[in-house]
Amino acid sequence: MIVGIPKEIKNNENRVSLTPSGTRELVQRGHTVYVQHTAGINSGFTDEDYEKAGAHILPSIEDVYGTAEMIIKVKEPIESEYGLVREGQLVFTYFHFACDQQLTEAMIKSKSVCMAYETVVDRQGALPLLIPMSEVAGRMSVQEGARFLEKPQGGKGILLGGVPGVKPAKVLVLGGGVVGTNAALMAAGLGADVTICDISLPRLRQLNEFMPKNVKTLFSSAHNIEQELATTDLVIGAVLIPGAKAPHLITRPMLKLMKKGSVLVDVAIDQGGCFETSHPTTHAEPTYEVDGIIHYCVANIPGAVPCTSTLALTNATLPYAVKLADMGWEKACETDSGLKKGLNIVNGKVVFPAVAEAFGWKI
Ligand SMILES: NC(=O)c1ccc[n+]([C@@H]2O[C@H](COP(=O)([O-])OP(=O)(O)OC[C@H]3O[C@@H](n4cnc5c(N)ncnc54)[C@H](O)[C@@H]3O)[C@@H](O)[C@H]2O)c1
Numbered sequence: 001m002i003v004g005i006p007k008e009i010k011n012n013e014n015r016v017s018l019t020p021s022g023t024r025e026l027v028q029r030g031h032t033v034y035v036q037h038t039a040g041i042n043s044g045f046t047d048e049d050y051e052k053a054g055a056h057i058l059p060s061i062e063d064v065y066g067t068a069e070m071i072i073k074v075k076e077p078i079e080s081e082y083g084l085v086r087e088g089q090l091v092f093t094y095f096h097f098a099c100d101q102q103l104t105e106a107m108i109k110s111k112s113v114c115m116a117y118e119t120v121v122d123r124q125g126a127l128p129l130l131i132p133m134s135e136v137a138g139r140m141s142v143q144e145g146a147r148f149l150e151k152p153q154g155g156k157g158i159l160l161g162g163v164p165g166v167k168p169a170k171v172l173v174l175g176g177g178v179v180g181t182n183a184a185l186m187a188a189g190l191g192a193d194v195t196i197c198d199i200s201l202p203r204l205r206q207l208n209e210f211m212p213k214n215v216k217t218l219f220s221s222a223h224n225i226e227q228e229l230a231t232t233d234l235v236i237g238a239v240l241i242p243g244a245k246a247p248h249l250i251t252r253p254m255l256k257l258m259k260k261g262s263v264l265v266d267v268a269i270d271q272g273g274c275f276e277t278s279h280p281t282t283h284a285e286p287t288y289e290v291d292g293i294i295h296y297c298v299a300n301i302p303g304a305v306p307c308t309s310t311l312a313l314t315n316a317t318l319p320y321a322v323k324l325a326d327m328g329w330e331k332a333c334e335t336d337s338g339l340k341k342g343l344n345i346v347n348g349k350v351v352f353p354a355v356a357e358a359f360g361w362k363i
Contacts, residue, residue, distance in 0.1 A: 001325040002032045004068025006061045007039040010075045012283060014042035014306035015313060017072040017093065020053035022318045027054030031325045036064045043310035065089075072321055074313065082106040088347070090329050092321060094118055094129075097344055098358035104350070111348040113329055119352060120320065120342035129320075131178050132312035137301040138182025138238065141265045142171070144301070145234040146190065148263045148287055148294050155294055156261025158233050161191025168192050172228050174220065174249050174274060175238035176203050179267050183236045188212045195228060225249055229257040237266040237274035245272040252276050252291070260292035269297040 003026055005018045016039050018026075023033045033055040037047060047057045058064050065071060065084035073093035077085060079102075085091060087110065095116040097104045107114050117129035142160075149169065151157035162168035171187040173180045176198035184196045188211065196211070197220035198204050204217040211217070218224050220239075229235075229250070239246055246268040255277065266278040273279070277290040280299045287296050302309040320339055323332045333340035344352040349363070356363040 001328070002034065002067060002069045003321070003325055004058075004064040004071045005033065005035040005039050005055075006064045006071065006073060006081075007036045008074050009061070009080070010078050012300070012303055013075050014303060015074045015310045016040040016043045016045065016306075017074050017314065017317070018321070019043075019310065019314050020045055020049040020055075022314050022321070023050055023053040023055045025318065025322060026325055029322065029326060032056070034058050034064055034067050036061055040310075043306045070321075070324060072317070076100065076103055077106075079106075082110070085110040085112045087111040089113070090115060090324065092117070092317070092324060092342075095344060097350075097352070097355040101359055104345070104355060104359065107345050108348050108350065112345070113343070113347065114345040115324070115329065115339075115342040116344045116352070117317065117342070119344060121338040123338065129313075129316050132316045133302045133309065134178035135182050136305065136309050136312055137267050138179035138236075139186045140301045140305065141179070141183045141236045141238070141267050141296075142186040142190065142192075142234075144286070144296055144298075145171070145187075145236065145263050145265045148296055149234060149261075151261075153294075154261070154287065154289065155263055156233065156259060160187065160234070168214075169233040170228075170231050171195070171234045171236065172225075172232040173197065173236045173238060174225070175240065175268070176200070176207050176217070177238065177240060179238035179240075180236065181207065183238060183267075184211060184215050187234075187236075188215045192234075195232075197225065220249070222249075226254060226257060229254060230259075232258065233262050235262075235264045235275075237264065237268045237278075239268055239274050240271060246274040248274060248276040250275040250277075255291045255293045258293055261294065263294045263296065266295065266297045267301065270299050273297060 035050045035055045070090040076095045089112045092115045122128040149155035158169045160169045171192045171194045173196040194215040199220045266273045268274045278297045281297045350356045
């Protein structure tokens, strides 16, 4: 198959969808890989690295879309790319169609085959192409939270791990899924006093089994969260109710319970945020203050560490990319029902029910 790797052009997106190592894997299996000039540069890969792995470099994005049978990307195509996607072309990337009607209509019009990372399912029913980015965001959330607790950054001026003779900071993690678990482990590793809340008792039981001693579990309720806030320095918001807006677990009046200079990191901001006072921010201006509490609500946290994020993402996507290239999407979907769940739009028709429902369409 002819595989094309365009350079990501969405604002501040520095990841690339295939590494030189992945290129080598595809080329060894008899596929042809075209990579757009400098596509990997912000993730640490030069054109020469790709050429050594067997890829051909193309000068422009038009060349890549014009040549490839399968496009592998990271982010959804943006407006300037809509017209480049061709009939019958397989596009394998994050799409998040349900929150973007314009993109959905453009991809219907293109008559391409849209395979969305975010809806591919593995044998356990988990979302294998979302997990790596949640792992990165969870770990980053604590690193960023620690930074903004520093006085020069506007925080109260407290060190997460404390020192001998001085108590560590208190971290409250709301949601014990992938983001929350990685955040709790990171905070605990730095020596903080960590509490992790979830509404799922089975999940709290699991967490209790493997978390280190400085992580306690707590059932998530408004009462319990309020009780914690008075002594918490850093809150990580990591809840997810699949397909729904995140619930507001910390309301504006609850901010008054916290000490000034405390930090809220809302990782769930991409689902609307789990604090009432959250609104999306960017890496250029990551924080703002409400009632003396620092809010960090960056919607694409993994974008700040593209070298790590690219490797984490492509470790997960490559086996699927290989399967799609080897078999073509129809055969690959016949043999892997979880991959088939990734199909969102096929030759001008929406085939993923939640996308149609989001816009009130019938399928
Ligand atoms: N900002 C970013 O860059 C970024 C990156 C990756 C993921 N995310 C987002 O982070 C969020 C969490 O993702 P995840 O992969 O950890 O999801 P997940 O499904 O693994 O975990 C979510 C957890 O929240 C729990 N939960 C639901 N309601 C709750 C409540 N009221 N109180 C406490 N816990 C509750 C669930 O039981 C579950 O354990 C999602 O919104 C995801 O989109 C954001």
